[in-house]
Amino acid sequence: MRAMEDTDTGIRVPGAPGADTAGGAPPRGLPRHWPLLLAGAALLPGAVLVLVGRSLDEPAVQAWRTVCLAVTVQALPFLLLGTALSGAINAFVPASVFNRLLPKRPALAVPVAGAAGVVLPGCECASVPVASSLIGRGVAPAAAFAFLLSAPAVNPVVLTATAIAFPGSPEMVLARLLASLVTAAVMGWLWLWLGRAEWLKPAVRHTGHRPGQSRWAEFRRGFQHDFLHAGGFLVVGAMAAATFNVAVPRSVVDAFADSPWLSVLFLAVLAIVLAVCSEADAFVAASLSGFSPVARLTFMVVGPMVDLKLIALQAGTFGRAFAVRFSAATAVVAVVCSVVVGGVLL
Amino acid sequence: MKRFVQVGLLVLSGLGLLRTSLFTDAYLRYVKEGMRPLLIGSGAVLLLLGVAEAWSAWRTARPAGHGAGERGGDHGHDDDHGHDRDHDHGHDHSGVPRVAWLLCLPALSLLFYAPPALGSYTASRGAPKEVAVVEEDGFEPLPATSPLPITLTDFTQRVRQDTGQAIKGRTVRMTGFVTPAGEGDGWYLTRILVSCCAADAESVKVRVYGVEAPAADTWVTVTGTWHAGGGGSLGTSSAAVALDARGVEKVERPTNGYTDALPLMS
Numbered sequence: 180m181r182a183m184e185d186t187d188t189g190i191r192v193p194g195a196p197g198a199d200t201a202g203g204a205p206p207r208g209l210p211r212h213w214p215l216l217l218a219g220a221a222l223l224p225g226a227v228l229v230l231v232g233r234s235l236d237e238p239a240v241q242a243w244r245t246v247c248l249a250v251t252v253q254a255l256p257f258l259l260l261g262t263a264l265s266g267a268i269n270a271f272v273p274a275s276v277f278n279r280l281l282p283k284r285p286a287l288a289v290p291v292a293g294a295a296g297v298v299l300p301g302c303e304c305a306s307v308p309v310a311s312s313l314i315g316r317g318v319a320p321a322a323a324f325a326f327l328l329s330a331p332a333v334n335p336v337v338l339t340a341t342a343i344a345f346p347g348s349p350e351m352v353l354a355r356l357l358a359s360l361v362t363a364a365v366m367g368w369l370w371l372w373l374g375r376a377e378w379l380k381p382a383v384r385h386t387g388h389r390p391g392q393s394r395w396a397e398f399r400r401g402f403q404h405d406f407l408h409a410g411g412f413l414v415v416g417a418m419a420a421a422t423f424n425v426a427v428p429r430s431v432v433d434a435f436a437d438s439p440w441l442s443v444l445f446l447a448v449l450a451i452v453l454a455v456c457s458e459a460d461a462f463v464a465a466s467l468s469g470f471s472p473v474a475r476l477t478f479m480v481v482g483p484m485v486d487l488k489l490i491a492l493q494a495g496t497f498g499r500a501f502a503v504r505f506s507a508a509t510a511v512v513a514v515v516c517s518v519v520v521g522g523v524l525l
Numbered sequence: 526m527k528r529f530v531q532v533g534l535l536v537l538s539g540l541g542l543l544r545t546s547l548f549t550d551a552y553l554r555y556v557k558e559g560m561r562p563l564l565i566g567s568g569a570v571l572l573l574l575g576v577a578e579a580w581s582a583w584r585t586a587r588p589a590g591h592g593a594g595e596r597g598g599d600h601g602h603d604d605d606h607g608h609d610r611d612h613d614h615g616h617d618h619s620g621v622p623r624v625a626w627l628l629c630l631p632a633l634s635l636l637f638y639a640p641p642a643l644g645s646y647t648a649s650r651g652a653p654k655e656v657a658v659v660e661e662d663g664f665e666p667l668p669a670t671s672p673l674p675i676t677l678t679d680f681t682q683r684v685r686q687d688t689g690q691a692i693k694g695r696t697v698r699m700t701g702f703v704t705p706a707g708e709g710d711g712w713y714l715t716r717i718l719v720s721c722c723a724a725d726a727e728s729v730k731v732r733v734y735g736v737e738a739p740a741a742d743t744w745v746t747v748t749g750t751w752h753a754g755g756g757g758s759l760g761t762s763s764a765a766v767a768l769d770a771r772g773v774e775k776v777e778r779p780t781n782g783y784t785d786a787l788p789l790m791s
Contacts, residue, residue: 213529220533225633238646245640249555249723251631255542256563259570344720396581403574407531410538411624414631424724455725462720466654466727495624 239425247421250488253456254304254413261305262409265312266402270394274317285319289367292322293360296330303331303457303483304413307492308405320374325367328509331457331483332359341479344461350524351476355461358480358520362513369508380498412495416488420454423487436469446474447514450482457483473521480517485510528582532575534628539571541635551635553781554642556722642782643726644742645704648715654727656681664689672696672748676785677716677729681766684751688760692751697768699731700746700776700788703739711767712738714747719783729785732767739773746788748772 281288299306310327314320331337333356345351435445446467455463460482464475485506494502546552546564556564634640656678664687667673675683675697683692704713713730720727734752739745747770755765779786 217529217533220530220629221537221633224629225637229638238644241640242643242646244634245554245643246724248631248634248640252542252545252552252555252564252635253560253722253724255538256560256567259567263570399574399577399581403531403535403578406571406574407534407625407628410628411626414627415624417631420724453724456721458721463725466720466725 243421243425246424247417250417250420250454250456251414254417254488255410257456258304258308258409258413259406261299262308262405263402264299264305265308265405266398268309268312268316269401270398272316277313277316277318281318281322285321285371286368288319288322289325289371290360290364292318293325293329293363293367294333296326296328296333296363297335299330299334303486303489304409304492306330307489307496308409311405311496312401314379319371320376320379321367321370324370324505325363328366328484329359329363332356332363332480337457337461337483340458341461344465348472351472354476354517354520354524355479357524358476358513358517359483361520362480362484362509362516365512365516366505366509369512370505378498378501378504380496380501408495409492412491413488416454416486416491419487419491420452423452432467433469436467439471439474442470442474443477443514443518446470446478447481447510450478451486451510453482454486454488455482472525473518476521476525477514477517481510481513484513528578531625532579532582534625534632535571535575535578537632537636538628539568539573539575541632542568542571545635545639550780551639553783554639554723557719557783558781643717643723644702645715647726648702648704648713648717648728648730649707651726651728653730654718656685656729659686664691667691667695672698674698674787676787677701677714677731678785680731680768681729684759684764684766685762686760690759693759694750696748696750696771698746698748698788699768700744700779700786701731702778702782703741703743703745704728704730705738705741706732710734714745714768716785717783718785723783726783730766732765733770733773734767736770736773739775744776744778745773746776 281291296306299309306327309330310323313323313326338352338356341352341355342349432445432449435442446464450460453463460479464478467475467478470478490502490506493505497505542564544551545555546561546568552561552564659682664683667683673695677699680692680697680699699714701714701716704715706712711732711734714733715728715730717726717728719725732752733747733749734754735749736747747768749768749770749772751759752765752767752769753759754769755767757763757765776789
């Protein structure tokens with residue numbers, strides 16, 4: 180009987196209307212039977228998962244789950260780093276710091292912010308929450324987006340990985356650095372020229388530190404909120420990437436290697452759907468040996484800037500209207516930049 | 526989203542990561558060995574966040590026992606009050622979208638129902654990994670031990686690139702798992718290699734002739750010599766990466782399956 184009651188309450192929780200709409204509920208502590216609710220919430224999805232899983236113990240489903248979990252597990256530490264950093268920027272760094280560090284004119288701030296991406300050692304999951312909190316602290320959105328795009332591609336960890344993956348061709352590292360920086364700067368300027376503030380979700384406004392509140396509590400709450408938020412979207416992206424990974428065998432990929440133009444476009448699309456972490460994509464690019472160097476460069480420039488899990492993360496953080504336009508524009512600019520830079524250098 | 530749901534999600538995710546990385550080796554099915562400290566750290570941080578949230582919620586709940594939503598607590602730890610008053614201007618940290626529920630899927634999966642490492646299903650679908658090109662005189666003389674323990678990658682390089690043909694006539698031993706071949710006789714001895722996580726898995730395969738195929742995904746050590754019947758000439762890319770097997774024995778699955786390691790000598 181006890182167990183019945185337990186699951187009963189467990190079911191009602193997710194369905195409770197309006198319970199989790201932003202700010203709608205009055206502040207409440209733990210409900211009365213919260214251990215029971217917690218146990219219900221913990222046991223019920225698990226039970227369903229096992230039942231569904233047993234019936235679908237096919238190799239394909241198992242491979243899908245493994246890949247999905249692999250993308251999630253690989254990205255979680257970096258997502259955590261990014262959300263912690265974003266929470267810290269929000270709570271501890273006064274807005275005046277950014278005004279002093281960045282040039283006043285947004286057109287100048289864009290390339291500076293792009294180059295500043297060098298300091299964030301991590302993959303693309305970390306940069307979305309950080310860019311969001313930068314905007315909240317008064318940094319021009321254009322500059323924050325330049326940072327968002329360049330940080331995962333130009334940091335030392337990723338460049339080192341690229342050098343290891345392409346031994347004996349340092350021009351590949353240079354081409355990746357240049358093409359990524361140029362794409363980031365062009366996208367920043369494009370936003371200055373065409374971007375509209377209403378595409379951004381209003382919730383993107385971080386408040387920063389408020390007088391009378393503990394900075395640590397603000398840090399903790401911001402960190403926690405951003406992580407839960409972005410983590411959910413990370414799972415969405417991981418599922419999408421795993422679906423592609425399992426549904427399309429590698430041999431299909433190799434069929435596109437022959438035509439030079441088609442192969443560039445194909446690897447750009449592949450970078451978007453595979454959603455490989457930017458610290459690993461150099462190794463994947465190196466393994467696509469049938470493709471031209473320019474196509475492989477495109478893969479490494481597009482991948483950290485646009486991919487399924489990033490689009491999901493951006494849609495969650497900045498809003499869907501923004502994510503769709505921004506990702507589409509970035510993909511086009513990134514392909515053009517890598518073809519130009521690759522054509523000159525490789 | 527209610528606070529206890531957030532506590533639950535954080536604690537579950539933290540426990541899931543800790544279980545997979547600290548208490549078992551299951552993380553090796555998904556990512557590389559080097560991720561372990563990061564995963565343990567992340568698990569601990571998530572657990573701490575969950576505990577802090579529970580503690581803060583408990584502190585708020587206690588005085589509010591006389592009436593929910595009572596204001597005027599002097600709790601610096603809880604900025605719900607502040608947010609609630611002017612949440613229109615603020616980044617509201619108490620509202621988490623429903624999408625966060627999805628986090629419980631990987632967390633529960635890691636805790637209770639971890640999927641196995643990639644195996645023959647993945648290997649049979651991908652084209653084999655291109656092995657690195659060895660420099661012209663980069664091949665060391667092979668050690669004289671017989672049978673010679675060798676990795677699948679090394680064997681492929683020797684067969685396809687070593688113009689000195691040092692592998693010719695040598696008895697070698699290799700360990701991998703079994704992938705059934707689609708057509709023709711024989712089967713594949715396989716290893717899956719990852720460069721970052723299981724999403725970028727690639728396989729190396731050696732075709733095995735002469736012994737019946739064990740069940741798919743069984744880990745075996747195969748002893749044999751290079752299969753000369755494939756038609757190509759040894760040391761060129763036309764050579765078949767294949768083995769005439771003399772013996773097959775079952776072995777334990779290695780802890781870290783995503784590496785191309787030498788067979789253990791028994």
